[in-house]
Amino acid sequence: MFSVESITSSVLKDDIAHFIEHIEGNLQKHSPSSHSRTDKECELLESLPGILQMFTTVVQLQFDSGKDCKSSSQKLLHASIKFLKTSCAHGRAQQEVIANREGVFEAIRTIIEQSEDETAKKWSWHLLVNIIVDNVASLIVLWDSLGSYILAKMSETHENSGTNAAVLFNCFRIALESGVEEIPTVEIFRCMIEVLQKNVESAESSRMDFVHLCFEYLITESVKFKEIYSQLDGHDRIWTIFYITDHVKDDREPRVTETVLNSLPGEFNRKSERYLNSRCSEYEEDDAKELMALLRCIVTITGSEKYAKIYNAETSLFINTGALLDTVHRISTQEGSAFSPLGKLEDFSSKSAEAQEAEKEVFFELKTLLVRLMANLCHKNRKNQDLARELKFLLTICGCTTMDARNPMMKEWAIVALKNVLEGNAENQSIIASLVNTGPAANSVLSELTMENGTVRINRNQKP
Numbered sequence: 001m002f003s004v005e006s007i008t009s010s011v012l013k014d015d016i017a018h019f020i021e022h023i024e025g026n027l028q029k030h031s032p033s034s035h036s037r038t039d040k041e042c043e044l045l046e047s048l049p050g051i052l053q054m055f056t057t058v059v060q061l062q063f064d065s066g067k068d069c070k071s072s073s074q075k076l077l078h079a080s081i082k083f084l085k086t087s088c089a090h091g092r093a094q095q096e097v098i099a100n101r102e103g104v105f106e107a108i109r110t111i112i113e114q115s116e117d118e119t120a121k122k123w124s125w126h127l128l129v130n131i132i133v134d135n136v137a138s139l140i141v142l143w144d145s146l147g148s149y150i151l152a153k154m155s156e157t158h159e160n161s162g163t164n165a166a167v168l169f170n171c172f173r174i175a176l177e178s179g180v181e182e183i184p185t186v187e188i189f190r191c192m193i194e195v196l197q198k199n200v201e202s203a204e205s206s207r208m209d210f211v212h213l214c215f216e217y218l219i220t221e222s223v224k225f226k227e228i229y230s231q232l233d234g235h236d237r238i239w240t241i242f243y244i245t246d247h248v249k250d251d252r253e254p255r256v257t258e259t260v261l262n263s264l265p266g267e268f269n270r271k272s273e274r275y276l277n278s279r280c281s282e283y284e285e286d287d288a289k290e291l292m293a294l295l296r297c298i299v300t301i302t303g304s305e306k307y308a309k310i311y312n313a314e315t316s317l318f319i320n321t322g323a324l325l326d327t328v329h330r331i332s333t334q335e336g337s338a339f340s341p342l343g344k345l346e347d348f349s350s351k352s353a354e355a356q357e358a359e360k361e362v363f364f365e366l367k368t369l370l371v372r373l374m375a376n377l378c379h380k381n382r383k384n385q386d387l388a389r390e391l392k393f394l395l396t397i398c399g400c401t402t403m404d405a406r407n408p409m410m411k412e413w414a415i416v417a418l419k420n421v422l423e424g425n426a427e428n429q430s431i432i433a434s435l436v437n438t439g440p441a442a443n444s445v446l447s448e449l450t451m452e453n454g455t456v457r458i459n460r461n462q463k464p
Helices: 006-014 017-029 043-061 070-088 092-099 104-114 116-131 136-154 161-178 187-199 209-220 225-229 234-249 258-276 287-302 314-331 353-359 366-377 382-390 395-398 410-422 428-434 444-448
Strands: none
Touching: 006 043, 006 070, 006 314, 017 070, 043 070, 043 092, 043 104, 070 092, 070 116, 070 258, 070 410, 092 104, 092 136, 104 116, 104 136, 104 395, 116 161, 136 161, 136 187, 161 209, 187 209, 187 225, 187 234, 187 428, 209 225, 209 234, 225 258, 225 395, 225 444, 234 287, 258 314, 314 366, 314 382, 314 395, 353 444, 366 382, 366 395, 366 410, 382 395, 382 410, 382 428, 395 410, 395 428, 410 428
């Protein structure tokens, strides 16, 4: 065992060769592959106390004593951190000896905050990761000492933010898997959302691997999604839904869990019911955005081959979607409504100021997305086909076969929806067949072109 006095004296005299030799000799003698991670008899345990003493002492000398020993202390610092990182791979016993050693986490924080040695900083972050990998006991000790600090550092931009995220990812995963109540998993996830948003808005993609792993773990492995999601505010829920939507779009990504998929319709139904309930006139600021995010997400899920059948039995989802479409369609016929169609010829120009403003609206594409979801939910689904007839959604879909710059591609998706509603359903086909042609429907675009029954006519009385 090396004493503080002997280490201090040797460092100040620049006589550290025997310390370096001791550390490197132990590293060469032991390889992680030769020992079980639960091997308490590993000889590294005998070496750890002395090298931990070297580590904490040399940090104090380099940053607190004010004595000029930078060259020798840096060499010993590098050697000791390297040893500590490596020893963690030998098992939980080694991790816990390091985690429970007084002064270790304070020394690591000092290096991260005060050192100009980028190698020492980087290895210190690596050491934090190695201490807690698959070890609940070490995790609890680390979080008690540095948890708030690590969270705060994640909000900063620094060279080791990727490893910073790795520490938080391991905290998040282990806490959820093992039910460690001391770890604020919701707060960690909020932090990851903040980092994701910053990176998306700045078009950055570097050092994001463990941020993505955090999201991916929650939506593809964990059973705690609803527990986390329910504690997020509207803004963070929206970003979580954005992530799920992008994940689903890539067929190469791991499958989203049933827990996540089954929770989304309920969230959508609750949000849509607020808009269907005429007595509810006030909404939280992000309510509409969350509704639209959920709608886009569910449209993406139901339009994917991988998940296409997941909501086949979700009757309530189909009914709420149809009811919302019917409500919005009726409101859109009222003058001055926020959903009023933009059907003039000029509205379809890329230079149209009104159309450009419409694209910024929260409910831009709402009817298109609802029609698209109806199309997906009716595909080879007899129960939903029949509901579309019984609840008169079939006629609402027919009413959406018009052009509207506020809802691009609505007409095309309405045609797809009609095809899916009618396919193999004689009753629905008879409803369409019984519709009476009363003449051309009102169409502002055709009116501007002075078209009658598909033929262009010159109106000599029309003012230029």
